[in-house]
Amino acid sequence: EVQLVESGGGLIQPGGSLRLSCAASGFTVSSNYMSWVRQAPGKGLEWVSVIYSGGSTYYADSVKGRFTISRDNSKNTLYLQMNSLRAEDTAVYYCARMGDVLEWLYYFDYWGQGTLVTVSS
Amino acid sequence: DIQMTQSPSSLSASVGDRVTITCRASQSISSYLNWYQQKPGKAPKLLIYAASSLQSGVPSRFSGSGSGTDFTLTISSLQPEDFATYYCQQSYTLFTFGPGTKVDIK
Numbered sequence: 655e656v657q658l659v660e661s662g663g664g665l666i667q668p669g670g671s672l673r674l675s676c677a678a679s680g681f682t683v684s685s686n687y688m689s690w691v692r693q694a695p696g697k698g699l700e701w702v703s704v705i706y707s708g709g710s711t712y713y714a715d716s717v718k719g720r721f722t723i724s725r726d727n728s729k730n731t732l733y734l735q736m737n738s739l740r741a742e743d744t745a746v747y748y749c750a751r752m753g754d755v756l757e758w759l760y761y762f763d764y765w766g767q768g769t770l771v772t773v774s775s
Numbered sequence: 776d777i778q779m780t781q782s783p784s785s786l787s788a789s790v791g792d793r794v795t796i797t798c799r800a801s802q803s804i805s806s807y808l809n810w811y812q813q814k815p816g817k818a819p820k821l822l823i824y825a826a827s828s829l830q831s832g833v834p835s836r837f838s839g840s841g842s843g844t845d846f847t848l849t850i851s852s853l854q855p856e857d858f859a860t861y862y863c864q865q866s867y868t869l870f871t872f873g874p875g876t877k878v879d880i881k
Contacts, residue, residue: 656831689870691819699811699819699862701870712869715776748818759825760866761809 656680656764658749663769670739670773676732676749678765684727687752687760690734692745693768702733702747717743739773746770777801777865781871787881793813794850796876798863803843807867810839810848814859822861823848855876 662674672692690702703713703723711723723736732749746768753763788794797809807810812821821830823839826846832866836851850857858880 677829689801691872698875699813699864699872701864701872704870714869753821753824754830755825759807761821761824762811762864763821763824763830765820768818 656708656751658751658764658766660747660766660769662750663747663771665772665774666739667742667775668773671735671737672739672771673732674706674736674749674769674771675696675746676734678730678732678751683725683730685731686752687727688723688732689752689762690723690732690752691750692743692750693748693760694742694745697745700745704752705732736771739771741773744771744773777804777871779824779871780865781863781867781873783859783875784874785865785877785879787879787880788853790853790855792853792881794853794857794878796834796848796861796863796878798841798846798848798873800844800846800865802866804865804867806842808839808841808846809864809866811859811864812839813862819862833858840874850878 656744659677705723717745720738731745748768749766750762751764752760806826807825809820813819827839860877868881
């Protein structure tokens with residue numbers, strides 16, 4: 655059974671740093687595309703970052719240069735390092751596995767339960 | 776960047792109603808379009824991928840159609856468990872979600 659469990663959220667002051675973790679089971683993180691998606695309180699979904707199975711990484715413009723996605727293959731865990739945090743980064747952060755149709759179309763097929771990050775002084 | 780819009784932003788409907796939600800992309804995305812359902816306090820759930828393919832385990836009352844820039848999600852007969860917010864999402868160029876459509880009880 656595929657499971658994703660996020661951790662590492664909490665209250666952090668503006669300008670601070672936080673690292674989120676997403677422990678996976680039931681599949682191999684390094685063999686899949688993996689993403690972080692966030693949702694500000696009462697708002698819609700926003701894609702944040704992706705790491706491809708080959709290791710390439712991409713980011714939304716809103717976090718580029720501040721956030722870094724990575725994975726630890728030995729721990730089968732995905733990470734999101736968040737630096738220079740701003741109030742507008744306050745959100746529930748979900749990790750998501752990406753399924754595909756013959757490697758041409760990708761979708762978010764499994765999601766974690768989310769971890770809340772609150773940026774406030 | 777590809778922008779996604781959805782209409783309506785919210786709708787009220789009754790059990791048994793046929794519900795249609797529209798999603799539009801700012802440029803052609805072929806069939807690179809997915810739909811999700813999200814209930815309060817829960818993670819989103821994949822309903823439809825590649826515009827019209829039903830995800831395993833999703834009831835057949837859900838269907839998707841469209842290609843290019845215009846897409847629709849249809850619920851043929853609304854059930855009590857379908858009251859939720861629905862999001863479209865493109866994967867033609869990286870990933871973008873639509874703003875969502877909230878379906879609530881009339």
